[in-house]
Amino acid sequence: METFPFAPGTSVFKVEGKMFALSRLAGKPLKVSLKCEPALAEQLREMHEAVTAGYHLNKKHWNTVVLDGSLAEQTIKDMVEDSYDLVVSALPAARRRALGWNRDSSPASGDLGRSARD
Numbered sequence: 001m002e003t004f005p006f007a008p009g010t011s012v013f014k015v016e017g018k019m020f021a022l023s024r025l026a027g028k029p030l031k032v033s034l035k036c037e038p039a040l041a042e043q044l045r046e047m048h049e050a051v052t053a054g055y056h057l058n059k060k061h062w063n064t065v066v067l068d069g070s071l072a073e074q075t076i077k078d079m080v081e082d083s084y085d086l087v088v089s090a091l092p093a094a095r096r097r098a099l100g101w102n103r104d105s106s107p108a109s110g111d112l113g114r115s116a117r118d
Helices: 038-047 073-089 093-098 111-117
Strands: 010-015 018-024 031-035 051-053 062-066
Touching: 010 073, 018 073, 031 073, 038 051, 038 062, 062 073
Parallel strands: none
Antiparallel strands: 010 018, 018 031, 031 062, 051 062
């Protein structure tokens, strides 16, 4: 669900009331902040100039990604999916089932986690 709790131009995406993505829509270049498992967050920052510690967020758990064309589209999609999965994985089991979410492993063990460690 997309909301605008901070300002009309700041888009916040939530699942079950928990934020997993945040973006200032008029930003040039466009940036999106995404939740991330701490060890993977550090790896992504080391690997990509476009990935930095979360701006105005807990830098241990959030990355800000500059959407300037330097990252592959699939990498960005994987980061968004990992952010969503990380938030959903922390929800109670009944809420996860209601969302149709049934991952057997942690978000960090997904495709993005493997590619960052390779």
